[in-house]
Amino acid sequence: MSVKERDPLTGHLTTGHEWDGIVELNTPVPRPVWFFIATTAIWSFIIWLLLPTWPLVSTYTKGLLSTDQRKEVEQAVLEADEARADWAARITDLPVEKILADPDLAEIVRTSGPQLFGDNCAACHGLDANGGPGFPSLTDSAWLWGGEFDTVMETIRVGINSDHPETRFGQMMAFGRDGILSRDDIRAVAAYVRSLSGTSGLSAQAEQGKSLFADNCVTCHAEDGSGDIAMGAPDLTDDFWIYGGSSRELFDTIFGGRQGWMPAWEERLPETERKILAIYLEELGQQDGNPQ
Known part of the structure:
Protein backbone atom coordinates (compact mmCIF):
# COMPACT_ATOMS: atom_id res chain seq x y z
CA MET A 1 0.00 0.00 0.00
CA ASP A 68 15.76 27.38 50.34
CA GLN A 69 12.71 25.37 51.37
CA ARG A 70 14.51 23.84 54.36
CA LYS A 71 15.10 27.31 55.78
CA GLU A 72 11.50 28.23 55.04
CA VAL A 73 10.25 25.21 56.99
CA GLU A 74 12.63 25.92 59.87
CA GLN A 75 11.39 29.52 59.97
CA ALA A 76 7.75 28.40 59.92
CA VAL A 77 8.40 25.98 62.80
CA LEU A 78 10.19 28.72 64.74
CA GLU A 79 7.28 31.10 64.24
CA ALA A 80 4.81 28.42 65.33
CA ASP A 81 6.86 27.74 68.47
CA GLU A 82 6.95 31.45 69.27
CA ALA A 83 3.21 31.75 68.75
CA ARG A 84 2.53 28.83 71.07
CA ALA A 85 5.13 29.75 73.71
CA ASP A 86 2.85 32.17 75.54
CA TRP A 87 -0.22 29.97 75.92
CA ALA A 88 1.90 26.83 76.51
CA ALA A 89 3.68 28.50 79.43
CA ARG A 90 0.36 29.65 80.88
CA ILE A 91 -1.14 26.17 80.66
CA THR A 92 1.94 24.71 82.32
CA ASP A 93 1.95 27.25 85.16
CA LEU A 94 -1.74 27.81 85.91
CA PRO A 95 -3.96 25.48 87.96
CA VAL A 96 -6.67 23.62 86.08
CA GLU A 97 -9.47 25.83 87.42
CA LYS A 98 -7.88 28.98 86.02
CA ILE A 99 -7.11 27.31 82.70
CA LEU A 100 -10.73 26.31 82.21
CA ALA A 101 -11.90 29.75 83.40
CA ASP A 102 -9.90 31.40 80.61
CA PRO A 103 -11.94 31.07 77.36
CA ASP A 104 -8.87 31.14 75.10
CA LEU A 105 -6.93 28.55 77.09
CA ALA A 106 -10.01 26.37 77.54
CA GLU A 107 -10.58 26.38 73.79
CA ILE A 108 -6.95 25.37 73.17
CA VAL A 109 -7.24 22.52 75.67
CA ARG A 110 -10.54 21.27 74.26
CA THR A 111 -9.22 21.45 70.70
CA SER A 112 -5.80 19.94 71.39
CA GLY A 113 -6.91 17.27 73.88
CA PRO A 114 -8.73 14.99 71.42
CA GLN A 115 -5.90 15.34 68.90
CA LEU A 116 -3.24 14.45 71.47
CA PHE A 117 -5.32 11.53 72.71
CA GLY A 118 -5.94 10.27 69.19
CA ASP A 119 -2.26 10.47 68.27
CA ASN A 120 -0.87 8.92 71.45
CA CYS A 121 -3.49 7.02 73.46
CA ALA A 122 -6.29 5.83 71.21
CA ALA A 123 -4.33 2.85 69.88
CA CYS A 124 -4.76 1.16 73.29
CA HIS A 125 -7.68 2.93 74.96
CA GLY A 126 -9.83 3.42 71.85
CA LEU A 127 -10.90 6.63 70.15
CA ASP A 128 -13.77 6.94 72.64
CA ALA A 129 -11.42 6.17 75.59
CA ASN A 130 -13.66 3.26 76.61
CA GLY A 131 -10.76 0.82 76.50
CA GLY A 132 -11.05 -2.84 75.60
CA PRO A 133 -9.79 -6.27 76.71
CA GLY A 134 -6.55 -5.60 78.58
CA PHE A 135 -6.84 -1.82 78.30
CA PRO A 136 -8.82 0.12 80.94
CA SER A 137 -11.61 2.52 80.19
CA LEU A 138 -10.68 6.10 80.99
CA THR A 139 -14.26 7.35 81.13
CA ASP A 140 -15.44 5.50 84.25
CA SER A 141 -14.64 6.02 87.94
CA ALA A 142 -12.43 2.93 88.32
CA TRP A 143 -8.80 4.05 88.42
CA LEU A 144 -6.03 1.70 89.59
CA TRP A 145 -3.93 4.45 91.17
CA GLY A 146 -6.70 6.99 91.56
CA GLY A 147 -8.35 9.41 89.15
CA GLU A 148 -7.39 12.71 90.76
CA PHE A 149 -5.80 15.16 88.34
CA ASP A 150 -2.31 15.10 89.89
CA THR A 151 -2.39 11.30 90.08
CA VAL A 152 -3.34 10.96 86.42
CA MET A 153 -0.60 13.43 85.49
CA GLU A 154 1.93 11.30 87.34
CA THR A 155 0.72 8.09 85.71
CA ILE A 156 1.06 9.69 82.27
CA ARG A 157 4.53 10.93 83.18
CA VAL A 158 6.06 7.69 84.50
CA GLY A 159 3.88 4.99 82.95
CA ILE A 160 3.09 1.57 84.37
CA ASN A 161 5.72 -1.18 84.41
CA SER A 162 7.67 0.96 81.96
CA ASP A 163 11.40 1.61 81.72
CA HIS A 164 11.04 4.94 83.57
CA PRO A 165 13.05 4.88 86.85
CA GLU A 166 9.99 6.14 88.76
CA THR A 167 7.40 4.03 86.97
CA ARG A 168 4.37 2.65 88.75
CA PHE A 169 4.65 -1.10 89.28
CA GLY A 170 1.66 -3.39 89.22
CA GLN A 171 1.64 -7.17 88.92
CA MET A 172 -0.71 -9.96 89.87
CA MET A 173 0.73 -13.35 90.73
CA ALA A 174 0.05 -16.38 88.55
CA PHE A 175 -1.66 -18.53 91.19
CA GLY A 176 -2.27 -21.46 88.89
CA ARG A 177 0.77 -21.41 86.66
CA ASP A 178 3.07 -21.14 89.67
CA GLY A 179 1.30 -23.95 91.52
CA ILE A 180 -0.04 -21.83 94.39
CA LEU A 181 -3.68 -22.82 93.90
CA SER A 182 -5.30 -25.81 92.22
CA ARG A 183 -7.69 -25.34 89.33
CA ASP A 184 -10.67 -26.11 91.59
CA ASP A 185 -9.43 -23.54 94.11
CA ILE A 186 -9.12 -20.95 91.36
CA ARG A 187 -12.68 -21.63 90.25
CA ALA A 188 -13.84 -21.14 93.83
CA VAL A 189 -11.98 -17.83 94.17
CA ALA A 190 -13.43 -16.66 90.82
CA ALA A 191 -16.93 -17.50 92.07
CA TYR A 192 -16.32 -15.50 95.25
CA VAL A 193 -14.97 -12.51 93.31
CA ARG A 194 -18.05 -12.55 91.10
CA SER A 195 -20.20 -12.51 94.25
CA LEU A 196 -18.28 -9.47 95.52
CA SER A 197 -19.27 -7.48 92.45
CA GLY A 198 -22.86 -8.69 92.62
CA THR A 199 -22.48 -10.56 89.34
CA SER A 200 -23.56 -13.81 91.01
CA GLY A 201 -24.82 -14.95 94.38
CA LEU A 202 -22.82 -16.38 97.28
CA SER A 203 -22.95 -20.07 96.28
CA ALA A 204 -21.33 -22.96 98.13
CA GLN A 205 -18.40 -22.70 95.72
CA ALA A 206 -18.12 -18.96 96.44
CA GLU A 207 -18.17 -19.68 100.19
CA GLN A 208 -15.19 -21.97 99.68
CA GLY A 209 -13.47 -19.25 97.67
CA LYS A 210 -14.01 -16.72 100.47
CA SER A 211 -11.44 -18.39 102.74
CA LEU A 212 -9.04 -18.86 99.83
CA PHE A 213 -9.44 -15.16 99.01
CA ALA A 214 -8.65 -14.26 102.62
CA ASP A 215 -5.50 -16.38 102.55
CA ASN A 216 -4.15 -15.25 99.17
CA CYS A 217 -5.72 -12.01 97.94
CA VAL A 218 -6.45 -9.56 100.74
CA THR A 219 -2.87 -8.25 100.91
CA CYS A 220 -3.50 -6.40 97.65
CA HIS A 221 -7.27 -6.31 97.25
CA ALA A 222 -8.20 -5.72 100.92
CA GLU A 223 -10.49 -7.89 103.03
CA ASP A 224 -13.63 -6.52 101.43
CA GLY A 225 -12.16 -6.68 97.90
CA SER A 226 -12.19 -2.90 97.46
CA GLY A 227 -8.58 -2.84 96.28
CA ASP A 228 -5.70 -0.53 97.14
CA ILE A 229 -4.84 2.45 94.93
CA ALA A 230 -1.44 2.74 96.64
CA MET A 231 -0.55 -0.59 95.03
CA GLY A 232 -2.58 -0.24 91.85
CA ALA A 233 -4.73 -3.19 92.98
CA PRO A 234 -8.20 -2.92 91.41
CA ASP A 235 -11.47 -2.78 93.27
CA LEU A 236 -13.25 -6.13 92.85
CA THR A 237 -16.57 -4.96 94.23
CA ASP A 238 -17.59 -2.82 91.27
CA ASP A 239 -18.53 -3.94 87.77
CA PHE A 240 -15.50 -2.51 85.93
CA TRP A 241 -13.13 -5.12 84.53
CA ILE A 242 -9.97 -4.71 82.49
CA TYR A 243 -9.68 -8.33 81.38
CA GLY A 244 -13.32 -9.31 81.78
CA GLY A 245 -15.47 -10.47 84.69
CA SER A 246 -16.91 -13.74 83.42
CA SER A 247 -16.06 -17.00 85.21
CA ARG A 248 -13.74 -18.02 82.39
CA GLU A 249 -12.01 -14.64 82.20
CA LEU A 250 -11.51 -14.49 85.95
CA PHE A 251 -10.11 -18.04 85.93
CA ASP A 252 -7.58 -17.03 83.26
CA THR A 253 -6.59 -13.93 85.25
CA ILE A 254 -6.10 -15.81 88.52
CA PHE A 255 -4.39 -18.76 86.86
CA GLY A 256 -1.89 -16.85 84.70
CA GLY A 257 -1.61 -13.54 86.53
CA ARG A 258 -1.61 -10.09 84.94
CA GLN A 259 1.00 -7.41 84.35
CA GLY A 260 -0.27 -4.50 82.32
CA TRP A 261 2.01 -2.00 80.64
CA MET A 262 1.79 1.66 79.78
CA PRO A 263 4.67 3.68 78.31
CA ALA A 264 6.11 6.64 80.17
CA TRP A 265 5.37 9.86 78.32
CA GLU A 266 7.81 12.19 80.07
CA GLU A 267 10.36 11.95 77.26
CA ARG A 268 7.76 11.78 74.50
CA LEU A 269 5.42 14.64 75.37
CA PRO A 270 6.28 17.98 77.03
CA GLU A 271 4.60 18.81 80.32
CA THR A 272 2.13 21.16 78.62
CA GLU A 273 0.78 18.38 76.39
CA ARG A 274 0.64 15.89 79.27
CA LYS A 275 -1.37 18.43 81.26
CA ILE A 276 -3.75 18.97 78.34
CA LEU A 277 -4.26 15.22 78.14
CA ALA A 278 -5.00 14.96 81.86
CA ILE A 279 -7.52 17.81 81.68
CA TYR A 280 -9.12 16.20 78.64
CA LEU A 281 -9.50 12.89 80.47
CA GLU A 282 -10.92 14.60 83.54
CA GLU A 283 -13.55 16.40 81.46
CA LEU A 284 -14.25 13.23 79.48
CA GLY A 285 -15.09 11.34 82.66
CA GLN A 286 -17.36 14.16 83.84
CA GLN A 287 -19.21 14.19 80.53
CA ASP A 288 -19.92 10.49 80.95
CA GLY A 289 -21.36 11.09 84.41
CA ASN A 290 -18.38 9.71 86.31
CA PRO A 291 -16.69 12.58 88.18
CA GLN A 292 -13.04 11.72 88.73
Missing part, protein backbone atom coordinates in the same frame (compact mmCIF):
# COMPACT_ATOMS: atom_id res chain seq x y z
CA SER A 2 1.34 3.44 -0.92
CA VAL A 3 1.86 5.98 1.87
CA LYS A 4 0.35 8.54 -0.51
CA GLU A 5 -2.99 6.81 -0.44
CA ARG A 6 -5.77 8.75 1.22
CA ASP A 7 -8.50 7.43 3.40
CA PRO A 8 -11.75 7.91 1.48
CA LEU A 9 -13.78 8.77 4.60
CA THR A 10 -11.49 11.29 6.36
CA GLY A 11 -9.25 12.42 3.53
CA HIS A 12 -6.11 11.82 5.68
CA LEU A 13 -3.04 10.20 4.21
CA THR A 14 -2.30 6.70 5.43
CA THR A 15 1.00 5.48 6.92
CA GLY A 16 1.06 2.30 4.87
CA HIS A 17 0.41 0.16 7.96
CA GLU A 18 -2.54 -2.19 8.03
CA TRP A 19 -3.69 -4.68 10.70
CA ASP A 20 -6.51 -7.06 9.92
CA GLY A 21 -7.97 -4.68 7.40
CA ILE A 22 -7.62 -1.64 9.65
CA VAL A 23 -5.54 1.09 8.02
CA GLU A 24 -3.50 3.50 10.18
CA LEU A 25 -4.03 7.13 9.32
CA ASN A 26 -1.20 9.62 9.25
CA THR A 27 -3.05 12.27 11.29
CA PRO A 28 -1.15 15.30 12.56
CA VAL A 29 -0.73 16.01 16.26
CA PRO A 30 -3.39 18.55 17.32
CA ARG A 31 -2.05 22.07 17.69
CA PRO A 32 -3.18 22.43 21.33
CA VAL A 33 -0.97 19.47 22.21
CA TRP A 34 2.07 21.20 20.69
CA PHE A 35 1.12 24.37 22.56
CA PHE A 36 1.09 22.59 25.93
CA ILE A 37 4.32 20.75 25.19
CA ALA A 38 6.04 24.01 24.27
CA THR A 39 4.58 25.79 27.32
CA THR A 40 5.75 23.01 29.64
CA ALA A 41 9.25 23.07 28.17
CA ILE A 42 9.51 26.86 28.52
CA TRP A 43 8.15 26.73 32.09
CA SER A 44 10.60 23.98 33.02
CA PHE A 45 13.48 26.05 31.68
CA ILE A 46 12.33 29.07 33.71
CA ILE A 47 12.07 26.94 36.86
CA TRP A 48 15.57 25.55 36.25
CA LEU A 49 16.83 29.11 36.25
CA LEU A 50 14.87 30.42 39.22
CA LEU A 51 14.82 27.55 41.73
CA PRO A 52 17.35 25.07 43.15
CA THR A 53 17.49 22.38 40.51
CA TRP A 54 20.62 20.56 39.49
CA PRO A 55 22.80 18.49 41.84
CA LEU A 56 26.52 19.15 41.63
CA VAL A 57 29.46 17.26 43.15
CA SER A 58 29.07 18.62 46.69
CA THR A 59 26.21 21.11 46.37
CA TYR A 60 23.47 22.10 43.94
CA THR A 61 22.48 25.06 41.80
CA LYS A 62 20.79 27.63 44.04
CA GLY A 63 18.69 29.35 41.36
CA LEU A 64 18.30 33.05 40.74
CA LEU A 65 15.75 33.38 43.56
CA SER A 66 18.04 31.62 46.06
CA THR A 67 15.01 29.78 47.47
Whole structure:
Protein backbone atom coordinates (compact mmCIF):
# COMPACT_ATOMS: atom_id res chain seq x y z
CA MET A 1 0.00 0.00 0.00
CA SER A 2 1.34 3.44 -0.92
CA VAL A 3 1.86 5.98 1.87
CA LYS A 4 0.35 8.54 -0.51
CA GLU A 5 -2.99 6.81 -0.44
CA ARG A 6 -5.77 8.75 1.22
CA ASP A 7 -8.50 7.43 3.40
CA PRO A 8 -11.75 7.91 1.48
CA LEU A 9 -13.78 8.77 4.60
CA THR A 10 -11.49 11.29 6.36
CA GLY A 11 -9.25 12.42 3.53
CA HIS A 12 -6.11 11.82 5.68
CA LEU A 13 -3.04 10.20 4.21
CA THR A 14 -2.30 6.70 5.43
CA THR A 15 1.00 5.48 6.92
CA GLY A 16 1.06 2.30 4.87
CA HIS A 17 0.41 0.16 7.96
CA GLU A 18 -2.54 -2.19 8.03
CA TRP A 19 -3.69 -4.68 10.70
CA ASP A 20 -6.51 -7.06 9.92
CA GLY A 21 -7.97 -4.68 7.40
CA ILE A 22 -7.62 -1.64 9.65
CA VAL A 23 -5.54 1.09 8.02
CA GLU A 24 -3.50 3.50 10.18
CA LEU A 25 -4.03 7.13 9.32
CA ASN A 26 -1.20 9.62 9.25
CA THR A 27 -3.05 12.27 11.29
CA PRO A 28 -1.15 15.30 12.56
CA VAL A 29 -0.73 16.01 16.26
CA PRO A 30 -3.39 18.55 17.32
CA ARG A 31 -2.05 22.07 17.69
CA PRO A 32 -3.18 22.43 21.33
CA VAL A 33 -0.97 19.47 22.21
CA TRP A 34 2.07 21.20 20.69
CA PHE A 35 1.12 24.37 22.56
CA PHE A 36 1.09 22.59 25.93
CA ILE A 37 4.32 20.75 25.19
CA ALA A 38 6.04 24.01 24.27
CA THR A 39 4.58 25.79 27.32
CA THR A 40 5.75 23.01 29.64
CA ALA A 41 9.25 23.07 28.17
CA ILE A 42 9.51 26.86 28.52
CA TRP A 43 8.15 26.73 32.09
CA SER A 44 10.60 23.98 33.02
CA PHE A 45 13.48 26.05 31.68
CA ILE A 46 12.33 29.07 33.71
CA ILE A 47 12.07 26.94 36.86
CA TRP A 48 15.57 25.55 36.25
CA LEU A 49 16.83 29.11 36.25
CA LEU A 50 14.87 30.42 39.22
CA LEU A 51 14.82 27.55 41.73
CA PRO A 52 17.35 25.07 43.15
CA THR A 53 17.49 22.38 40.51
CA TRP A 54 20.62 20.56 39.49
CA PRO A 55 22.80 18.49 41.84
CA LEU A 56 26.52 19.15 41.63
CA VAL A 57 29.46 17.26 43.15
CA SER A 58 29.07 18.62 46.69
CA THR A 59 26.21 21.11 46.37
CA TYR A 60 23.47 22.10 43.94
CA THR A 61 22.48 25.06 41.80
CA LYS A 62 20.79 27.63 44.04
CA GLY A 63 18.69 29.35 41.36
CA LEU A 64 18.30 33.05 40.74
CA LEU A 65 15.75 33.38 43.56
CA SER A 66 18.04 31.62 46.06
CA THR A 67 15.01 29.78 47.47
CA ASP A 68 15.76 27.38 50.34
CA GLN A 69 12.71 25.37 51.37
CA ARG A 70 14.51 23.84 54.36
CA LYS A 71 15.10 27.31 55.78
CA GLU A 72 11.50 28.23 55.04
CA VAL A 73 10.25 25.21 56.99
CA GLU A 74 12.63 25.92 59.87
CA GLN A 75 11.39 29.52 59.97
CA ALA A 76 7.75 28.40 59.92
CA VAL A 77 8.40 25.98 62.80
CA LEU A 78 10.19 28.72 64.74
CA GLU A 79 7.28 31.10 64.24
CA ALA A 80 4.81 28.42 65.33
CA ASP A 81 6.86 27.74 68.47
CA GLU A 82 6.95 31.45 69.27
CA ALA A 83 3.21 31.75 68.75
CA ARG A 84 2.53 28.83 71.07
CA ALA A 85 5.13 29.75 73.71
CA ASP A 86 2.85 32.17 75.54
CA TRP A 87 -0.22 29.97 75.92
CA ALA A 88 1.90 26.83 76.51
CA ALA A 89 3.68 28.50 79.43
CA ARG A 90 0.36 29.65 80.88
CA ILE A 91 -1.14 26.17 80.66
CA THR A 92 1.94 24.71 82.32
CA ASP A 93 1.95 27.25 85.16
CA LEU A 94 -1.74 27.81 85.91
CA PRO A 95 -3.96 25.48 87.96
CA VAL A 96 -6.67 23.62 86.08
CA GLU A 97 -9.47 25.83 87.42
CA LYS A 98 -7.88 28.98 86.02
CA ILE A 99 -7.11 27.31 82.70
CA LEU A 100 -10.73 26.31 82.21
CA ALA A 101 -11.90 29.75 83.40
CA ASP A 102 -9.90 31.40 80.61
CA PRO A 103 -11.94 31.07 77.36
CA ASP A 104 -8.87 31.14 75.10
CA LEU A 105 -6.93 28.55 77.09
CA ALA A 106 -10.01 26.37 77.54
CA GLU A 107 -10.58 26.38 73.79
CA ILE A 108 -6.95 25.37 73.17
CA VAL A 109 -7.24 22.52 75.67
CA ARG A 110 -10.54 21.27 74.26
CA THR A 111 -9.22 21.45 70.70
CA SER A 112 -5.80 19.94 71.39
CA GLY A 113 -6.91 17.27 73.88
CA PRO A 114 -8.73 14.99 71.42
CA GLN A 115 -5.90 15.34 68.90
CA LEU A 116 -3.24 14.45 71.47
CA PHE A 117 -5.32 11.53 72.71
CA GLY A 118 -5.94 10.27 69.19
CA ASP A 119 -2.26 10.47 68.27
CA ASN A 120 -0.87 8.92 71.45
CA CYS A 121 -3.49 7.02 73.46
CA ALA A 122 -6.29 5.83 71.21
CA ALA A 123 -4.33 2.85 69.88
CA CYS A 124 -4.76 1.16 73.29
CA HIS A 125 -7.68 2.93 74.96
CA GLY A 126 -9.83 3.42 71.85
CA LEU A 127 -10.90 6.63 70.15
CA ASP A 128 -13.77 6.94 72.64
CA ALA A 129 -11.42 6.17 75.59
CA ASN A 130 -13.66 3.26 76.61
CA GLY A 131 -10.76 0.82 76.50
CA GLY A 132 -11.05 -2.84 75.60
CA PRO A 133 -9.79 -6.27 76.71
CA GLY A 134 -6.55 -5.60 78.58
CA PHE A 135 -6.84 -1.82 78.30
CA PRO A 136 -8.82 0.12 80.94
CA SER A 137 -11.61 2.52 80.19
CA LEU A 138 -10.68 6.10 80.99
CA THR A 139 -14.26 7.35 81.13
CA ASP A 140 -15.44 5.50 84.25
CA SER A 141 -14.64 6.02 87.94
CA ALA A 142 -12.43 2.93 88.32
CA TRP A 143 -8.80 4.05 88.42
CA LEU A 144 -6.03 1.70 89.59
CA TRP A 145 -3.93 4.45 91.17
CA GLY A 146 -6.70 6.99 91.56
CA GLY A 147 -8.35 9.41 89.15
CA GLU A 148 -7.39 12.71 90.76
CA PHE A 149 -5.80 15.16 88.34
CA ASP A 150 -2.31 15.10 89.89
CA THR A 151 -2.39 11.30 90.08
CA VAL A 152 -3.34 10.96 86.42
CA MET A 153 -0.60 13.43 85.49
CA GLU A 154 1.93 11.30 87.34
CA THR A 155 0.72 8.09 85.71
CA ILE A 156 1.06 9.69 82.27
CA ARG A 157 4.53 10.93 83.18
CA VAL A 158 6.06 7.69 84.50
CA GLY A 159 3.88 4.99 82.95
CA ILE A 160 3.09 1.57 84.37
CA ASN A 161 5.72 -1.18 84.41
CA SER A 162 7.67 0.96 81.96
CA ASP A 163 11.40 1.61 81.72
CA HIS A 164 11.04 4.94 83.57
CA PRO A 165 13.05 4.88 86.85
CA GLU A 166 9.99 6.14 88.76
CA THR A 167 7.40 4.03 86.97
CA ARG A 168 4.37 2.65 88.75
CA PHE A 169 4.65 -1.10 89.28
CA GLY A 170 1.66 -3.39 89.22
CA GLN A 171 1.64 -7.17 88.92
CA MET A 172 -0.71 -9.96 89.87
CA MET A 173 0.73 -13.35 90.73
CA ALA A 174 0.05 -16.38 88.55
CA PHE A 175 -1.66 -18.53 91.19
CA GLY A 176 -2.27 -21.46 88.89
CA ARG A 177 0.77 -21.41 86.66
CA ASP A 178 3.07 -21.14 89.67
CA GLY A 179 1.30 -23.95 91.52
CA ILE A 180 -0.04 -21.83 94.39
CA LEU A 181 -3.68 -22.82 93.90
CA SER A 182 -5.30 -25.81 92.22
CA ARG A 183 -7.69 -25.34 89.33
CA ASP A 184 -10.67 -26.11 91.59
CA ASP A 185 -9.43 -23.54 94.11
CA ILE A 186 -9.12 -20.95 91.36
CA ARG A 187 -12.68 -21.63 90.25
CA ALA A 188 -13.84 -21.14 93.83
CA VAL A 189 -11.98 -17.83 94.17
CA ALA A 190 -13.43 -16.66 90.82
CA ALA A 191 -16.93 -17.50 92.07
CA TYR A 192 -16.32 -15.50 95.25
CA VAL A 193 -14.97 -12.51 93.31
CA ARG A 194 -18.05 -12.55 91.10
CA SER A 195 -20.20 -12.51 94.25
CA LEU A 196 -18.28 -9.47 95.52
CA SER A 197 -19.27 -7.48 92.45
CA GLY A 198 -22.86 -8.69 92.62
CA THR A 199 -22.48 -10.56 89.34
CA SER A 200 -23.56 -13.81 91.01
CA GLY A 201 -24.82 -14.95 94.38
CA LEU A 202 -22.82 -16.38 97.28
CA SER A 203 -22.95 -20.07 96.28
CA ALA A 204 -21.33 -22.96 98.13
CA GLN A 205 -18.40 -22.70 95.72
CA ALA A 206 -18.12 -18.96 96.44
CA GLU A 207 -18.17 -19.68 100.19
CA GLN A 208 -15.19 -21.97 99.68
CA GLY A 209 -13.47 -19.25 97.67
CA LYS A 210 -14.01 -16.72 100.47
CA SER A 211 -11.44 -18.39 102.74
CA LEU A 212 -9.04 -18.86 99.83
CA PHE A 213 -9.44 -15.16 99.01
CA ALA A 214 -8.65 -14.26 102.62
CA ASP A 215 -5.50 -16.38 102.55
CA ASN A 216 -4.15 -15.25 99.17
CA CYS A 217 -5.72 -12.01 97.94
CA VAL A 218 -6.45 -9.56 100.74
CA THR A 219 -2.87 -8.25 100.91
CA CYS A 220 -3.50 -6.40 97.65
CA HIS A 221 -7.27 -6.31 97.25
CA ALA A 222 -8.20 -5.72 100.92
CA GLU A 223 -10.49 -7.89 103.03
CA ASP A 224 -13.63 -6.52 101.43
CA GLY A 225 -12.16 -6.68 97.90
CA SER A 226 -12.19 -2.90 97.46
CA GLY A 227 -8.58 -2.84 96.28
CA ASP A 228 -5.70 -0.53 97.14
CA ILE A 229 -4.84 2.45 94.93
CA ALA A 230 -1.44 2.74 96.64
CA MET A 231 -0.55 -0.59 95.03
CA GLY A 232 -2.58 -0.24 91.85
CA ALA A 233 -4.73 -3.19 92.98
CA PRO A 234 -8.20 -2.92 91.41
CA ASP A 235 -11.47 -2.78 93.27
CA LEU A 236 -13.25 -6.13 92.85
CA THR A 237 -16.57 -4.96 94.23
CA ASP A 238 -17.59 -2.82 91.27
CA ASP A 239 -18.53 -3.94 87.77
CA PHE A 240 -15.50 -2.51 85.93
CA TRP A 241 -13.13 -5.12 84.53
CA ILE A 242 -9.97 -4.71 82.49
CA TYR A 243 -9.68 -8.33 81.38
CA GLY A 244 -13.32 -9.31 81.78
CA GLY A 245 -15.47 -10.47 84.69
CA SER A 246 -16.91 -13.74 83.42
CA SER A 247 -16.06 -17.00 85.21
CA ARG A 248 -13.74 -18.02 82.39
CA GLU A 249 -12.01 -14.64 82.20
CA LEU A 250 -11.51 -14.49 85.95
CA PHE A 251 -10.11 -18.04 85.93
CA ASP A 252 -7.58 -17.03 83.26
CA THR A 253 -6.59 -13.93 85.25
CA ILE A 254 -6.10 -15.81 88.52
CA PHE A 255 -4.39 -18.76 86.86
CA GLY A 256 -1.89 -16.85 84.70
CA GLY A 257 -1.61 -13.54 86.53
CA ARG A 258 -1.61 -10.09 84.94
CA GLN A 259 1.00 -7.41 84.35
CA GLY A 260 -0.27 -4.50 82.32
CA TRP A 261 2.01 -2.00 80.64
CA MET A 262 1.79 1.66 79.78
CA PRO A 263 4.67 3.68 78.31
CA ALA A 264 6.11 6.64 80.17
CA TRP A 265 5.37 9.86 78.32
CA GLU A 266 7.81 12.19 80.07
CA GLU A 267 10.36 11.95 77.26
CA ARG A 268 7.76 11.78 74.50
CA LEU A 269 5.42 14.64 75.37
CA PRO A 270 6.28 17.98 77.03
CA GLU A 271 4.60 18.81 80.32
CA THR A 272 2.13 21.16 78.62
CA GLU A 273 0.78 18.38 76.39
CA ARG A 274 0.64 15.89 79.27
CA LYS A 275 -1.37 18.43 81.26
CA ILE A 276 -3.75 18.97 78.34
CA LEU A 277 -4.26 15.22 78.14
CA ALA A 278 -5.00 14.96 81.86
CA ILE A 279 -7.52 17.81 81.68
CA TYR A 280 -9.12 16.20 78.64
CA LEU A 281 -9.50 12.89 80.47
CA GLU A 282 -10.92 14.60 83.54
CA GLU A 283 -13.55 16.40 81.46
CA LEU A 284 -14.25 13.23 79.48
CA GLY A 285 -15.09 11.34 82.66
CA GLN A 286 -17.36 14.16 83.84
CA GLN A 287 -19.21 14.19 80.53
CA ASP A 288 -19.92 10.49 80.95
CA GLY A 289 -21.36 11.09 84.41
CA ASN A 290 -18.38 9.71 86.31
CA PRO A 291 -16.69 12.58 88.18
CA GLN A 292 -13.04 11.72 88.73
